[in-house]
Amino acid sequence: MERTFPEDKKAKPSPASESLSKNLSVPFRGHIAEGLCPGKKLLLVGVVDPKPDRVYVALSCGVGSERPPEDVAVELCVRFKDRQVQRRACVGGVWGSSQLDVPFFPFIRGQPFRMEIYCEHGRLRFFVDGEKLFDFSHKITCLPRIDTLWVRGSVTLTKLA
Numbered sequence: 001m002e003r004t005f006p007e008d009k010k011a012k013p014s015p016a017s018e019s020l021s022k023n024l025s026v027p028f029r030g031h032i033a034e035g036l037c038p039g040k041k042l043l044l045v046g047v048v049d050p051k052p053d054r055v056y057v058a059l060s061c062g063v064g065s066e067r068p069p070e071d072v073a074v075e076l077c078v079r080f081k082d083r084q085v086q087r088r089a090c091v092g093g094v095w096g097s098s099q100l101d102v103p104f105f106p107f108i109r110g111q112p113f114r115m116e117i118y119c120e121h122g123r124l125r126f127f128v129d130g131e132k133l134f135d136f137s138h139k140i141t142c143l144p145r146i147d148t149l150w151v152r153g154s155v156t157l158t159k160l161a
Contacts, residue, residue: 024157028150029063035144036073042117042149045159050110052080052154057115059124061145073146074124074136078107080154089139102134112158119143 032042036059044057055078061071072090079086083105088098106128107113118125126133140146151157 024160026155026157027152028157028160030149030160031063032059032147032149035147036119037143038119038121040119042119043159043161044115044117044151044157045112046115046151046155046157047112048080048107048109049154049156052107052109054079055107055153055155056150058150059117059146060148060150061140063148071140071145073138073140076126078153080107080109085133087134087136089136091139096139099134099136104131104133106131106133 042059048055056075057078058075059073060069061073062069070090070093074087074089077086078084084100085102085105086098086100089096114129116127118127122138124136124138126136149160
């Protein structure tokens with residue numbers, strides 16, 4: 001299954017020398033210095049649009065072009081209509097199965113949120129507003145290759161670190 005993004009708003013890469021927090025316009029694509037490694041944390045702070053459809057957050061290998069490249073360590077799709085948080089990975093251009101189970105739906109229309117992504121040896125851990133949302137086992141094991149953060153959809157970013 002291939003995902004599509006609106007063509008009228010294309011993500012522009014942030015220069016590798018810039019911090020993730022320099023340009024926060026959505027769609028966003030930014031370089032993660034030295035890629036992921038155990039102990040590294042990513043922080044996304046933003047506000048959900050008042051009339052949201054979906055929010056995409058992806059961690060990929062390489063900046064690619066207009067959409068994530070063939071290796072996507074995790075793609076998170078927040079679907080407001082269904083109140084679901086879908087996640088999956090793509091290795092060598094082949095998408096794995098989707099996971100949907102979460103203990104709660106943390107995103108509220110028009111409200112701020114704080115998402116933290118922790119990289120550990122065997123998994124990524126996702127927290128929203130201090131509460132654990134889910135763990136995602138690594139499908140791409142060469143963690144330093146995971147060097148690009150993507151954010152698209154019904155959200156305004158206020159901080160990335």
